Amino acid sequence: MFDSGFIQVKHLVKYFPVYSTGVLAKKQVGQVHAVDDITFNINKQETFALVGESGCGKTTTARLILNLIAPTSGEVIVDGENIFEKFNSSNKEEKLKIRRKMQMVFQNPYGSLDPRMTVSDIISEPFVIHGHLEKEKRSERVYELLKLVGLEEYHAERYPHEFSGGQRQRICIARALAVEPEFIVADEPVSSLDVSIRAQILNLMGDLQKNMGLTYLYISHDLSSVRQISQRVGVMYLGEIVELADTDELFDNPLHPYTQALIESVPIPDPKVKNIKARLKGEVPSPITPPAGCRFNPRCSKATGECSLKRPELKLVGKGHYLACT
Numbered sequence: 001m002f003d004s005g006f007i008q009v010k011h012l013v014k015y016f017p018v019y020s021t022g023v024l025a026k027k028q029v030g031q032v033h034a035v036d037d038i039t040f041n042i043n044k045q046e047t048f049a050l051v052g053e054s055g056c057g058k059t060t061t062a063r064l065i066l067n068l069i070a071p072t073s074g075e076v077i078v079d080g081e082n083i084f085e086k087f088n089s090s091n092k093e094e095k096l097k098i099r100r101k102m103q104m105v106f107q108n109p110y111g112s113l114d115p116r117m118t119v120s121d122i123i124s125e126p127f128v129i130h131g132h133l134e135k136e137k138r139s140e141r142v143y144e145l146l147k148l149v150g151l152e153e154y155h156a157e158r159y160p161h162e163f164s165g166g167q168r169q170r171i172c173i174a175r176a177l178a179v180e181p182e183f184i185v186a187d188e189p190v191s192s193l194d195v196s197i198r199a200q201i202l203n204l205m206g207d208l209q210k211n212m213g214l215t216y217l218y219i220s221h222d223l224s225s226v227r228q229i230s231q232r233v234g235v236m237y238l239g240e241i242v243e244l245a246d247t248d249e250l251f252d253n254p255l256h257p258y259t260q261a262l263i264e265s266v267p268i269p270d271p272k273v274k275n276i277k278a279r280l281k282g283e284v285p286s287p288i289t290p291p292a293g294c295r296f297n298p299r300c301s302k303a304t305g306e307c308s309l310k311r312p313e314l315k316l317v318g319k320g321h322y323l324a325c326t
Contacts, residue, residue, distance in 0.1 A: 013037055040241060062185045065102075078101065102182075104186075245320060
């Protein structure tokens with residue numbers, strides 16, 4: 001399953017240790033099951049989306065794929081290369097080569113830009129680190145990247161605080177494009193923006209993908225933007241993928257009770273239509289002590305005795321449609 005694709009994530013696991021607050025010595029008393037044995041793939045020039053509640057492991061998964069944090073176990077294969085093995089090696093050139101191939105647009109454009117640097121310095125920094133562009137050509141390339149994301153040349157000499165939220169996110173995208181990547185992680189890139197600006201950023205990402213052949217991992221709570229921009233969607237709950245399918249198939253035919261609840265909770269912009277929301281009982285369980293069996297079973301209205309005994313595997317139930325439910 002998922003043995004092909006530009007990005008292959010295989011049995012990826014990340015546990016964060018929990019320590020007691022001792023006076024003289026700290027002792028590990030548990031583990032946060034942030035990402036717990038997930039497997040999926042992302043095809044070339046595809047937008048794959050991960051959705052789910054806060055704390056389900058979406059951003060941790062993205063950071064693991066980019067090796068911004070070390071995994072507990074598992075593999076990430078990028079274009080046929082095991083990136084964890086590459087980063088564990090001492091070859092700096094190999095590490096930089098992988099970094100150039102994969103970039104990230106962070107959620108908060110206010111916090112991901114250095115306020116002491118001009119836009120020109122911010123976008124030029126990757127040129128200095130990777131050394132793939134001659135010094136005399138860097139200014140011209142900065143201007144090209146600014147125009148590419150819808151900004152002007154004179155913006156290069158300004159500082160981040162002089163821009164709106166949408167403009168700052170465009171700067172973040174320009175910085176990610178500076179090393180000519182093939183794969184970009186967009187971690188909720190429009191969550192802090194106005195609705196009208198969201199559409200502009202999503203359209204920009206779509207245009208860049210068509211013109212530059214980019215592959216995206218798109219992370220979001222906003223299911224409407226997910227449906228607009230993505231070709232496939234994975235639904236995460238408490239560190240696991242519970243459903244994965246083509247976008248239209250997932251939205252038109254959701255099979256997992258959690259996916260159904262997410263979709264039914266999306267507001268309908270029509271005052272004459274009463275939106276009957278699926279009401280999930282209880283709170284999200286602690287990732288330190290996740291429930292036995294299916295992790296959604298304490299909140300699921302369709303749960304049976306078997307659900308608390310056996311952990312369901314992600315299985316193919318239709319064309320490109322995978323489900324983890326008993």
